[in-house]
Amino acid sequence: MTEPKSKKSSRFKRFKKLFSIKKKQQEKIQHGTPSTAVFRLSWHPDDIMNELHGLSSPKELLGKKLLMQVGGVNHGWILDFTTSTINIDKYDVPASVANANKAPSGPPSTYPDLKGYPWAWYKDLNTYNKIELGKLSEMKAFVTGKIAASGEMKPWDYIDSVWKEAKVIAEAKKREAFLKGDIEAGVSEQEEEEEEEEDVDEEARIIAMFKPEKEPWDPRTKAFWKRHFGTDMLVATYLYLISSVFFVVLSLQILFVELAKATTEQIDPSTTAHYIGTAFMSIFFLIGNIYFIKMSYPESMMIMVYRVMTNDPAQMTFTQRYFTANEMLISIWMFMGAFIVPTVLESIFELFFLGEWKHALADLNTMIIGTVIFMPFMISSFPDCMRMNNGQGSTYTFDYLIAPCLGLNKDVQNMKEDDRAKYEKRVEFWTKHLGNDMLAGAWELALMGVAAGIPSLIYFVTNPFLPAAISAFWSGMPFCLGSILMLHAMYPENMNKSIFFSDEDDESTEKSVRTASDSSQGDVEVESTPLLA
Missing domain, CATH: 1.20.120 (Four Helix Bundle (Hemerythrin (Met), subunit A))
Structure with a gap:
């Protein structure tokens, strides 16, 4: 039987990748250069969080809190800007949530006081590392389901400068520790090349993530209605x-x-x-x-x-x-x-x-x-x-029409503190709704x-x-x-959310899809079809 073209292509790529890695290793041995001699930076959330703790809170974030989680990590981080200096705290994440393949809809339900705060989630430490290294854009990660978020997004824009400041400090410490021999080189060259050579059909991944495996055709099931009106x-x-x-x-x-x-x-x-x-x-x-x-x-x-x-x-x-x-x-x-x-x-x-x-x-x-x-x-x-x-x-509409008409492009340097605070709130309001x-x-x-x-x-x-x-x-x-x-x-x-369906409906939706498939040979069970119950 003739082998499919796609399988031949993927097998050829694996052989080609293995050959290129072996060839580079031989070249390094010939020139006397050990493969681990080069410092390769890798990032863990704690690297930056440790340096953020104690830095001055950006004025735009005063009084706010931001939350962050990473898949596979049994705790999340609370970035507290309620005082003049940043305080980093942690909260526990249940193993069932931390190790789940599907993105959670927000912080764990065991912490109701955290609900409503701006929250960001990374699929795993590898995703977080790639984004921090600039190998993966946040938008690409978002559309492929590798990051998720809830709550107001604007506060994350204000953290950029202080985040970069903490990142520079953390990188300097990592390099110093590497030169002293206190830490290893990070990601090995072979692992790095394997990541770069990885051939993944991202569009197929997006379809698999947002489209049900089996198209629901039975209008008596909730899956049908969520598919077309979800x-x-x-x-x-x-x-x-x-x-x-x-x-x-x-x-x-x-x-x-x-x-x-x-x-x-x-x-x-x-x-x-x-x-x-x-x-x-x-x-x-x-x-x-x-x-x-x-x-x-x-x-x-x-x-x-x-x-x-x-x-x-x-x-x-x-x-x-x-x-x-x-x-x-x-x-x-x-x-x-x-x-x-x-x-x-x-x-x-x-x-x-x-x-x-x-x-x-x-x-x-x-x-x-x-x-x-x-x-x-x-x-x-x-x-x-x-x-x-x-x-x-x-x-363009905001910059050249809305801002000039509403007086939102004034110089804040010469304003009094109270006037500046009111002005910034106005700008924040109109930016959120017409930005x-x-x-x-x-x-x-x-x-x-x-x-x-x-x-x-x-x-x-x-x-x-x-x-x-x-x-x-x-x-x-x-x-x-x-x-x-x-x-x-x-x-x-x-984006891609509904005021009629909640994220908690997903499990029942998947169940109704399976039920519809199983019941195609006979009657539909009322208990498994929410619209009939």
């Missing part, structure tokens, strides 16, 4: 789909009513052209929303982020960089096209065939306003912008949703049996609710 982003996109379907229905209803007038009275060609353009727009929006649902599943989102962080935009073609670099960018262009193309064609028809230059100008103004509203989303979806600020995204272009776009979309939802609700309440009112309600309200839910999902701490 994140706020997914629920929002399905609400958008409902809105788009009824937007198509509403636009066609209005168009048919207008065309029906032609049999009894003269119709306005400009108005008819406008209704035809709206009908085409609604169909394009529907197609774009179907694609938006596809990209909103957790594995698709995380693969998109992984590709953004690992593919250099400078190596992309013009089309890739500005049109097709990621699923988010493609979907935004679909929505923009759905809005721009029919409006431009409608304006051309009004201007050159009907001579209605006022109507054409009004339509073009509407198109420009809509384009400006979508612009923060568009900017934030470019690969260059998604990579900015260590993967947190671009901040990147994606969030700014989400807030715009939420306001648009509310503006569409309230009138549609009033129209339906006052005309409950009118077909157009029913269509308007089912178009406006899902869009309103979806936009609000989308805004909630855009906050970093809410």
Whole structure:
């Protein structure tokens, strides 16, 4: 039987790696250079924590506490900034949690007083070491499930300077101890080369982590509902789909009513052209929303982020960089096209065939306003912008519009202490809610949703049996609710999370998947299907 190509390839890589290691070892022996003579730095959390203890607390972190855990370690660390100097304390982590393959959702439940503090988790000591050595980016580690976090993320940005200070001190001590012979060289060269040569399909790992092994098809199981509605982003996109379907229905209803007038009275060609353009727009929006649902599943989102962080935009073609670099960018262009193309064609028809230059100008103004509203989303979806600020995204809207308008770019050096504290709190508040272009776009979309939802609700309440009112309600309200839910999902701490499902549901979800598979030959057990119980 012929051996699969993938197995041959992996076997060839192992032989090649072994040969290169042996060759380098022989070269070192010939030149009289022992393989352990070179100091190779490796990091353990205690190395930096020991040096952090007693350093001055950053002013931005005064009164706060941060938590950190590492898989395989039976304790976590409390970084206490409640006083002028940093205090490092520890808390016990149960062995079942410390050695679990799956990331916990936060600090151990045995410490309820720690719940709510900013918390970070590393999969194991090797992951922590690679990140500290710069061999693994935090964003790549996040999308591959090697780090996790909960609580507010902003405080971690303020620890950077004091963390680096402690790291420099720790490295100097390590080098001094190595020269004295008190410690070994760290990671051996062979182990280092084996790590670098390790061939892992990260995208396959992401899919395995965020997508169930067996796709749940039984709507009687909780697994089915969590698969398709298990994140706020997914629920929002399905609400958008409902809105788009009824937007198509509403636009066609209005168009048919207008065309029906032609049999009894003269119709306005400009108005008819406008209704035809709206009908085409609604169909394009529907197609774009179907694609938006596809990209909103957790594995698709995380693969998109992984590709953004690992593919250099400078190596992309013009089309890739500005049109097709990621699923988010493609979907935004679909929505923009759905809005721009029919409006431009409608304006051309009004201007050159009907001579209605006022109507054409009004339509073009509407198109420009809509384009400006979508612009923060568009900017934030470019690969260059998604990579900015260590993967947190671009901040053009905040820097050039929000900060100047709200007076958030003042010089704090000449401020009084009380005024400075108030100013910094204002900056922190607005940065949290409008600090990147994606969030700014989400807030715009939420306001648009509310503006569409309230009138549609009033129209339906006052005309409950009118077909157009029913269509308007089912178009406006899902869009309103979806936009609000989308805004909630855009906050970093809410990524791939849900207000309807909790992390504690995972075990029951896995159980229901197995039950659905087992029961495919017979009846479903009510006890194993939460939605039927």
